[in-house]
Amino acid sequence: MEKLFNYGWNPFFEEQFEEFKNNGLQVGRVIKENKTNYLVATENEIIVAEITGKLMFANDQSELPKTGDWVVMNIFEDEHKGIIHDVLERKTVLSRKAVDKKAQEQIIAANIDYAFVVQSLNENYNINRLSRYLVMIYQCGAEPIVILSKADLCDDVESKIDEVKNNFPEVKIIITNINDPKSIEVLSHNIEKGKTYIFIGSSGVGKSSLINELIGEEKQKTIEIRESDSRGRHATTSRELFLLQDGGIVIDTPGMRGIKLWFSDDGFSNTFDDFEELSQNCKYADCTHIHETDCAVLEALENGTLQQKKYDNYIKLHKEQKYLETLVDHNAYLAEKRKWKEIKKSYDKHFKNKKRH
Ligand SMILES: Nc1nc2c(ncn2[C@@H]2O[C@H](COP(=O)(O)OP(=O)(O)OP(=O)(O)O)[C@@H](O)[C@H]2O)c(=O)[nH]1
Ligand SMILES: [Mg+2]
Ligand SMILES: [Zn+2]
Numbered sequence: 001m002e003k004l005f006n007y008g009w010n011p012f013f014e015e016q017f018e019e020f021k022n023n024g025l026q027v028g029r030v031i032k033e034n035k036t037n038y039l040v041a042t043e044n045e046i047i048v049a050e051i052t053g054k055l056m057f058a059n060d061q062s063e064l065p066k067t068g069d070w071v072v073m074n075i076f077e078d079e080h081k082g083i084i085h086d087v088l089e090r091k092t093v094l095s096r097k098a099v100d101k102k103a104q105e106q107i108i109a110a111n112i113d114y115a116f117v118v119q120s121l122n123e124n125y126n127i128n129r130l131s132r133y134l135v136m137i138y139q140c141g142a143e144p145i146v147i148l149s150k151a152d153l154c155d156d157v158e159s160k161i162d163e164v165k166n167n168f169p170e171v172k173i174i175i176t177n178i179n180d181p182k183s184i185e186v187l188s189h190n191i192e193k194g195k196t197y198i199f200i201g202s203s204g205v206g207k208s209s210l211i212n213e214l215i216g217e218e219k220q221k222t223i224e225i226r227e228s229d230s231r232g233r234h235a236t237t238s239r240e241l242f243l244l245q246d247g248g249i250v251i252d253t254p255g256m257r258g259i260k261l262w263f264s265d266d267g268f269s270n271t272f273d274d275f276e277e278l279s280q281n282c283k284y285a286d287c288t289h290i291h292e293t294d295c296a297v298l299e300a301l302e303n304g305t306l307q308q309k310k311y312d313n314y315i316k317l318h319k320e321q322k323y324l325e326t327l328v329d330h331n332a333y334l335a336e337k338r339k340w341k342e343i344k345k346s347y348d349k350h351f352k353n354k355k356r357h
Contacts, residue, residue: 003043004029008111008196008249013070016088020072025085030069030110031241038065040082041243042075049073049082061107062095063087067239067251068110068196092141094198096256109198109239109251112140118147118201118210121154121175127163133200134168142198144171145190149206151177169338176210184213193247203255208236211252214244275314278306290315 001009007029017027028040028047040049051065058064065071065087073082094108094115117133119125125148137144146164151157157175164173174190176183187210191197199207236254243249275297279287283294289311292298300306 001043003041005194006243006247006249007041008113008194009070010194012091013088017070017072020086024074025072026075026082027070027072027088028075028082029241030065030067030071032238033065033067034238038071038084040071040073040084041241042073042082044077045080047075047080047082049084051084053085055084055087062093066093066107066110067241068112068198070111094137094140094142094200096136108200108253109241111196112142112198112251113195114197115140115142115144116147116174116197116199116201116207117144118149118199118205118207120150120202120205121148121157121160122150124202124205125160127167130164131167134171145197146171146173147176147187147199147201147210148173149176149178149210151175151183152179176206178206178209178213184210188214188244188246188248191244191246191248191250194249196241196249196251198251198253200253200256205255207255208252211242211250214248214250215242216245275310 004027009027009029013027020027026042028042028049030038031041031046032039037048037050040047049071055064065084069090070088071084072086072088073084075082090110092112093110094112096106096108115133115137117130117137119130130146134144134146146168148157148160148164154160161173161175164171172190174183174187176187178184191214199211201207236252239251239253241249241251278296278300279289281296282289282292284292287295287297289295289297297306297311301308301311
């Protein structure tokens with residue numbers, strides 16, 4: 001299983017695979033989703049695999065294999081083909097929920113350990129957008145690492161680093177410039193063998209360029225941009241997983257547009273305008289519209305002017321929103337704690353010095 005270990009195979013998946021082992025089934029990791037089939041890395045080679053049976057009738061998109069998934073297959077070696085029977089339980093799922101699409105989960109990739117959030121220093125950098133990415137990653141159980149790219153095109157790198165540090169003291173920051181091999185080295189030192197790293201961020205910020213440098217060859221298509229980061233043109237069109245020579249696993253993704261997400265306030269209220277209007281008439285300003293008396297929303301629900309489905313959706317999203325806010329608060333709390341620790345440290349030091357004199 002040496003090859004598969006390189007691809008991130010570990011006891012978490014091994015345990016699940018036990019029950020399939022004796023039926024002549026094998027495992028592999030999905031490295032790319034095509035329209036009608038999947039590229040899967042197996043112990044011996046990369047094969048093309050298709051889904052079968054119960055997966056074909058899956059009623060939820062999330063049950064289908066995604067890039068990064070470990071799948072159980074029948075492999076036909078002489079044809080270099082496989083039939084996928086099952087998807088092993090995911091350790092993490094990186095997903096986003098489009099508010100306007102009935103909050104359906106859209107899976108970006110599975111079994112991610114770390115996510116590199118890439119923002120280019122010349123024009124894409126934006127602390128609010130960054131925080132949305134970080135929240136999304138934390139919520140998926142992965143660990144974020146910030147990459148500020150295109151350092152060669154920016155005059156005040158330090159002030160941007162400071163801003164990120166002040167907002168997210170727990171998060172590692174890597175500065176890159178594609179023409180500076182040292183910065184690529186730093187990036188590569190942050191990639192651990194057997195762990196999976198996804199690159200996410202807007203189109204044109206340089207995700208594929210960085211991955212090409214890590215791989216050491218031009219595997220990923222990039223588009224030459226002269227003046228500014230690209231708008232509307234995506235060089236990368238699908239998610240694909242690559243194995244690095246030194247053992248890390250990286251996933252390239254197409255630039256994300258509209259990571260307005262569920263987190264952004266405007267995205268939230270736009271979809272639920274009538275809701276906001278109704279809640280103006282609730283007795284309590286902080287009404288949760290779940291159990292309060294004199295709640296205009298519950299009244300509308302009762303007399304049928306508000307659909308149950310819409311109500312359920314709203315409550316679900318509202319809870320999520322609250323949850324995300326606590327996550328962000330938690331981050332702020334950690335920052336505050338660290339700040340006080342520092343203050344105490346310098347205070348103690350100061351005090352000790354005083355004593356000595
Ligand atoms: N000056 C400068 N240009 C860079 C740097 N990194 C990437 N670029 C250029 O930025 C452009 C876009 O890079 P890509 O790697 O295709 O960007 P991407 O994030 O993969 O874009 P999508 O695949 O569309 O999501 C290319 O022209 C790169 O040559 C850098 O560090 N400095
Ligand atoms: Mg790309
Ligand atoms: Zn209410």
